Amino acid sequence: MDLRDLWAESLAGMLARPVRSALTTLGTVLGITTLVVTLGIAATAGNQIVGRFDELLATSVTVDVPPSSRGPLVSWDAPGELRRLRGVVSATALAQNEESSNLVVTANNLLDPTRVFGQTLAVVAAGPNLPETTHGRLLAGRFYDAGHVARHDRVVVLGEQAAAMLGITRLDHAPAVFINDRAYTVIGIIGDLRRERVLASAVLVPPTLGPDFGLKDVTRVLVATQLGAAELIARQAPLALSPSNVGELQVIAPAGPRRARDGAQDDVNGMFLILGLVSLVVGAVGIANVTLVTVMERVAEIGLRRALGAGRRHIAGQFLLESSLIGLTGGVIGASLGMAAVVGVAAVRQWTPVLDIRLALAAPVAGALVGLLAGLYPALRAARMEPVDALR
Template sequence: MHPRDLLDEAMAGMLARPVRSALTTLGTVLGITTLVITLGVAATAGNQIVGRFDELVATSVTVEVPEDAAKPLVGWDAVAQVTRLRGVTSAEALGESKKSANLSVRSNNLLDPTRVTDQTLSVVAAGPALPAAVKGRLLQGRFYDAGHLARKDPVVVLGQQAAKMLGVTRLDRAPAVFIGNHAYTVIGILGDLRREKNLAGAVLVPPTIGKRFGLTTVTRVLINTSLGAADLIARQAPLALSPGNEGMLQVLSPPSPTRARDGVQDDVNALFLILGLVSLVVGAVGIANVTLVTVMERVSEIGLRRSLGAARRHIAAQFLLESTLTGLTGGVIGASLGVAAIVAVSAAKHWTPVLDARLAVAAPLAGALVGLLAGLYPALRAARMEPVDALR
C-alpha cells in the first residue's frame, strides 16, 4: 500500500466518526496539557525557589577578634575601612567581655520590696551603625550617633527584651537606667533583630561609655554584604580591619545553600514529572480503549479489506496510524493549551514564566508516541482477524 493511500485511509477512519475521534483526542489533550503544565509550572516554581534561596545566600560575615591579644588588633574606627569595600552594605563593631555579660541593671534608684527592680543584663559596646548591621529597627526613640560619642553623653539603647524586663515602655519622659552607681538616659529601644538576636536582651552603650565596663577593644565586627559578595568580603575584611595581623582574626561566613537549593529544585521537578506522566498514562488508556472499541465495530470493514487483498500489515498499519494521528493531534492541542496555562499562571502569580522550547516540540511527539503505543494491541488484534470470520 502506498504511504499516501495509507494516510488517506487513516484520515478517513478518523473523520468517519468525528465525535468519537474528538473524545478520544480529548484524553490525549488532557494528558499532554497536564504534562506540559506540570513541567512548565515545575520549572517556573523551581525558578522562584531558586530566587528565594538566592535571597538566603550567605550575606552575613562575622569577624571574631581574640580578646587575649597582646595589643588591640582592631580599633573602633577600623570599621570605616570595611565599609569602603565593594559589596559591603553595612558594618559595625561590637565590644563584649565576660565581666560585662552579667551586670546589675535597674530602672530606678528606689528600693521597692514589692517588686524586683534589679535585672542581670549584658552590657555591650557598639558603634552608631549597629541597627543596620543587625538588620533591626528602632521601636522607639533613636540610636546614638557620632555626636553622642564625641560628647561622651551617658546614653544607652535597650534591646526590646531588656526594655520589657526593666519596665521601660515610654521614652517621652527620658527614662534612665542605673548600672552600678551611674545613671544613663535611655534614648531608644531596638527590636525586630534579624541578626544577633541575643542583643534583644542587652544594654547597648557607645564605645566611649563602654570603657567604664572594661569594653575597651573590639571583639566582633558584623558585616552585611550584597548578594554573592560574601566570599570575597570574608577574604578581604581581615586585611582591611587589621593589616599585618589578619591571620589572627577568625572569619565566620555561613555556607552557601546551593546544594540544598539544587536538591529542592530537583525534587519539585521530579514530583511534577510523576504527576504529568500519570496523567499521560490515563490518556493512553483512554486511546487504547476507544481504539479497541473501534476495531470491534469495524470488523466487517476489516474482513472486506482482507478479502480484497489487504495484508495483515496493511490492517495493522492503518489502525496504528489512526491512533498515532489521534495522539499527535492531542499532543499539538495539549502543548498549546499547556503553554497558555503556564503563561496565565505566571501572570496571575507575578512570576517569570520559564518555558523550555524543547518541551513544546517534544509534547506533540510524546502524544504521537502515546497514541502509537496505545493503538498497538488493537492494531495487532485487527490484523489477526481472518477474512471469513470477520465477514461472518
C-alpha cells in the first residue's frame, strides 16, 4: 500500500464526520493550550522578573560599615580602589547618622508667616560619583565634582523631594539653603534615585563638608556592578574596602538572577502543568472513546477493505493515523491558541512574550502522540476483526 494512499484514506476517514472529529479534538486542544499557556506565561513572566532585577537590583551591592571606636573602617578613598575590581561600574561612599538625619533646613532666612519656615531633612555626605552609582538623573544644575570636594566648597545637591519641600525649583539665581545657620549654595537637584529612594528627601553634601554635620566616617558604600558580577563583587568588596576588618562589614547583595527565574516559574507552573496534563489525559480518553465507537460503526467498511485485500496492518495503520491526525489537529490548534494567549497576556501586561520555538514544535507532536496512544486499542480491535465477522 502506498503511504500516500494510507494518508488519503485516513484523512478521508477523519473528514467523513467533521463535526465529530472537531469535537473529538477539543480535549487535546484544551490540554495543549493549557500546557503552552502555562509554559509560555511562566517563561514570559520569569523573564520579565529577571529583566526588572537585571536593571537595578541585580547590579546593586551595598556594604554597610558599622561605626567603630578604632577609627574609620573604610576611608573615603576606598570606593575609588573598588573600581579596580573587574565588574565594578561605579562605587560611592556615603555617610549618614542619626544626628544628621534630622536637621532643620531653610531656603532663606526671611521670616515668612505664610510659609512653613524650615524643613527637617536628612543631610548625607556622599562621594561625587553618586549619580553614576545610583542611576540618578540631575533634574537641574550639576552634581559636585572632585574639585568642589578638594576645595571644601560649601555646595549642596538637593534630592528631588527635598527641593520641592524647600520650594527650590530654579537654580539660575544660585539659591542657598541654611543648615545650622550656615549658608550652602544649591548647585543641583537630583531625581530618579530608584536605587536609594531615601536620598530623594535628603540634602547631599561633599564628604569634606561632612564634619559640619558630624559625618566624619563612611557608613555605607554603594556599588554598581556589571550584570552578573554582583555575586562576585559582594564577596570581594569587603576585602577591597577594608582588608583588616572584613568580618565587620555587612554586604547586601541581590538574590542570584537564576533563583528569581526559577522561583517565578515554580509558582506558576506546578498547578497549571498538572491541569494541562489532566486535560491531555481526558483528551486522550475522548479520542480513544470516539475512535472505538468509529471502529464499531465502520465494521462493514473494515470487512470491505479486508475483502479488497487490506491486511491487518493496513487497517490498524489507517485507524492509528486517523486518531493521530485528530490528536495532531488538536495539538496544532492548541499550540496556536496557547501562543496567541501568551502573546495577548504579554501585550496587556506590556511584557515581552517569550516563546520557545521548541515548545511551538513539540506541542503538535505531543498532540499527535496523544492521538496515537489513544488510537492503539481501537486500531488493534479493528485489525483483529475477522473479515468473515466484519462482513456479516
